[in-house]
Amino acid sequence: MDFNLSREHLLIRKMMADFTENEVKPIAAETDRTCEYPRDTIEKLFDLGVMGMCVPHEYGGAGADPLASAIAIEELSKQCASTGDIVATHNGLCCDPILTYGTDEQKAKYLPMLTTGHHVGAFALTEPNAGSDASKGQTEARLEGDHYVMNGSKVFITNGYVADVFVVFAMTDKSKGTKGISAFIVESSFPGFSVGKHEEKMGLHGSPTAEIVFQDCIVPKENLLGKEGKGFAIAMATLDGGRIGIAAQSLGIAEGALAEAINYTKGRVQFGKPISKFQNTQFVLADMELGCEAGRLLTYQAAVMKNQGQRYTKAAAMAKLFCSEHAMKTTTKALQMFGGYGYTKDYPMERMMRDAKITEIYEGTSEVQRIVISANMGL
Amino acid sequence: MKILVTVKQVPDTSGKVAVNPDGTLNRASMQTIINPDDLNAVEAALALKDELGCKVVAFTMGPPPAEGMLRELMAMGVDEGVLVTAREFGGSDTYATSQILAAAIGTYGVEADDVILAGRQAIDGDTAQVGPQIAEKLHLPQVSYAGEITKEDNALTVKRMLEDGYMTIKVKTPCLVTCVKELNAPRYMNIRGILDAYQQPMTVMTYETLKDHPLIDKETIGLEGSPTNILTSFTPPQKGAGMMLSGADKATTDQLAGILAEKHII
Numbered sequence: 001m002d003f004n005l006s007r008e009h010l011l012i013r014k015m016m017a018d019f020t021e022n023e024v025k026p027i028a029a030e031t032d033r034t035c036e037y038p039r040d041t042i043e044k045l046f047d048l049g050v051m052g053m054c055v056p057h058e059y060g061g062a063g064a065d066p067l068a069s070a071i072a073i074e075e076l077s078k079q080c081a082s083t084g085d086i087v088a089t090h091n092g093l094c095c096d097p098i099l100t101y102g103t104d105e106q107k108a109k110y111l112p113m114l115t116t117g118h119h120v121g122a123f124a125l126t127e128p129n130a131g132s133d134a135s136k137g138q139t140e141a142r143l144e145g146d147h148y149v150m151n152g153s154k155v156f157i158t159n160g161y162v163a164d165v166f167v168v169f170a171m172t173d174k175s176k177g178t179k180g181i182s183a184f185i186v187e188s189s190f191p192g193f194s195v196g197k198h199e200e201k202m203g204l205h206g207s208p209t210a211e212i213v214f215q216d217c218i219v220p221k222e223n224l225l226g227k228e229g230k231g232f233a234i235a236m237a238t239l240d241g242g243r244i245g246i247a248a249q250s251l252g253i254a255e256g257a258l259a260e261a262i263n264y265t266k267g268r269v270q271f272g273k274p275i276s277k278f279q280n281t282q283f284v285l286a287d288m289e290l291g292c293e294a295g296r297l298l299t300y301q302a303a304v305m306k307n308q309g310q311r312y313t314k315a316a317a318m319a320k321l322f323c324s325e326h327a328m329k330t331t332t333k334a335l336q337m338f339g340g341y342g343y344t345k346d347y348p349m350e351r352m353m354r355d356a357k358i359t360e361i362y363e364g365t366s367e368v369q370r371i372v373i374s375a376n377m378g379l
Numbered sequence: 380m381k382i383l384v385t386v387k388q389v390p391d392t393s394g395k396v397a398v399n400p401d402g403t404l405n406r407a408s409m410q411t412i413i414n415p416d417d418l419n420a421v422e423a424a425l426a427l428k429d430e431l432g433c434k435v436v437a438f439t440m441g442p443p444p445a446e447g448m449l450r451e452l453m454a455m456g457v458d459e460g461v462l463v464t465a466r467e468f469g470g471s472d473t474y475a476t477s478q479i480l481a482a483a484i485g486t487y488g489v490e491a492d493d494v495i496l497a498g499r500q501a502i503d504g505d506t507a508q509v510g511p512q513i514a515e516k517l518h519l520p521q522v523s524y525a526g527e528i529t530k531e532d533n534a535l536t537v538k539r540m541l542e543d544g545y546m547t548i549k550v551k552t553p554c555l556v557t558c559v560k561e562l563n564a565p566r567y568m569n570i571r572g573i574l575d576a577y578q579q580p581m582t583v584m585t586y587e588t589l590k591d592h593p594l595i596d597k598e599t600i601g602l603e604g605s606p607t608n609i610l611t612s613f614t615p616p617q618k619g620a621g622m623m624l625s626g627a628d629k630a631t632t633d634q635l636a637g638i639l640a641e642k643h644i645i
Contacts, residue, residue, distance in 0.1 A: 049570035062570040
């Protein structure tokens with residue numbers, strides 16, 4: 001067992017840390033304030049090969065492994081969880097299922113768009129009445145000759161109003177329950193596709209979340225992803241991988257908050273000494289460090305298991321659950337250390353705390369993660 | 380055409396600077412970085428590569444771990460690294476270093492349309508001597524302090540930055556140019572470059588490789604061949620706060636003249 005990162009992974013961490021310090025940190029607060037999608041940053045991430053980094057060379061990617069992608073998301077999220085989320089969604093929830101389930105023609109068409117083509121990807125599963133119970137979606141796709149006609153809507157779609165390529169789940173046979181769900185690759189330019197409400201959220205203000213609507217949307221037959229009726233299995237397997245991305249994002253948020261807390265408490269003098277010298281502060285910081293270390297091991301383990309082709313459903317759920325709850329705890333306790341200053345927008349703590357909350361909700365709530373973990377315990 | 384870039388691994392002086400009891404720098408306890416001006420030289424080389432499709436080769440002299448720095452440069456787009464390393468080269472000052480690097484570059488080969496780029500100076504020594512010395516030892520024309528470089532056929536046009544202005548100099552290749560930070564903003568490593576970096580060719584030149592080169596002689600390399608002797612090094616005492624005089628009247632100028640006279644400045 002070797003816990004050391006490879007030389008390449010270390011360089012990816014270094015490169016992403018440099019990029020985050022110079023390009024992401026300076027605009028993170030402004031991105032949060034204006035709720036603007038960080039387009040220039042994402043364009044630069046395309047140029048550097050971060051967007052779609054796990055796609056093989058032949059389709060325009062770098063051929064990186066899931067651990068490399070996790071490290072990139074972790075580093076970005078230390079300063080801006082929105083940027084980490086955009087990358088996690090693009091890499092884990094759009095490129096990955098097309099790479100895994102796509103035909104040669106689909107891969108040849110869409111993966112270069114999602115890498116060298118600078119087209120952003122998204123994943124559309126959740127509906128107004130189908131959240132944790134994802135099997136109850138009402139969006140329908142009816143085969144008519146050489147195309148499907150899709151009707152329905154999806155909500156809370158990350159990258160919703162900037163994405164060009166969506167992996168969408170719709171019922172092709174309502175009588176079959178989850179076995180009647182199919183996956184499709186849908187372009188935002190397809191007739192009948194439109195973007196609905198842009199969500200105003202508590203946090204992750206730079207991550208563009210929207211409703212998307214299909215009104216007699218024409219989806220070519222060749223855009224069926226995988227076989228008809230296999231959509232639910234594709235969605236669940238894709239979410240397993242996506243959870244590694246959210247675990248990495250949560251880990252980054254916690255690490256970023258911890259670094260801010262260390263820096264602040266070393267400089268903040270009360271009762272004649274820096275508050276970092278009080279044992280109460282030290283114990284809280286020690287718990288934060290402990291959680292980050294444990295979360296990092298869980299996240300990297302899940303990423304390595306995915307790369308090795310092992311079954312990693314439980315590992316990814318544990319990583320996501322642990323890291324997201326640790327991010328929430330860490331940002332809450334770090335804000336407390338900042339006192340009144342932490343509650344203001346002069347410091348990043350309140351933003352980090354607002355950003356952390358969603359990690360306990362999306363890509364499977366903490367409760368869903370516990371369902372997944374316990375379902376894999378032979379109970 | 381190819382571009383040869385000289386680079387140096389230096390202590391990261393943005394962190395804590397550690398000094399040994401004898402006054403020398405405690406390099407082992409400090410993080411290392413790529414010398415900042417050298418990154419500008421690398422970026423200039425890569426920009427020319429983007430434009431002209433030429434090969435870029437990075438040279439460094441240092442201990443074996445300096446290979447890591449060359450791999451980082453490959454992850455930015457450098458095609459090949461040359462690590463010049465030997466116990467005999469240790470302790471070299473700027474004279475001896477330029478002797479060795481010139482021998483390494485000469486051995487690698489410099490052709491008619493080649494360009495050698497170097498950073499203006501390293502943040503550890505701040506001498507700005509190695510680049511120009513390499514040019515002299517290879518009998519090549521040189522332009523220092525480049526703030527802009529353009530290439531046309533077998534000539535470079537270089538904007539040479541001075542404290543109070545600039546000069547525009549046209550120079551024939553092969554030549555050596557030292558680069559200042561105003562020249563460009565170095566690019567980041569990229570993911571594909573990182574994943575390919577350890578597959579790229581790395582040439583190691585040792586004393587054995589270079590010992591027959593005319594510039595290599597035990598008396599011109601290493602500590603023994605270095606004419607520089609450091610007698611002592613120390614942290615200079617902090618200067619006291621300055622004194623500000625304001626006013627355009629005779630009393631103020633008399634006061635200023637009095638202070639200067641007291642200090643025997645006038």
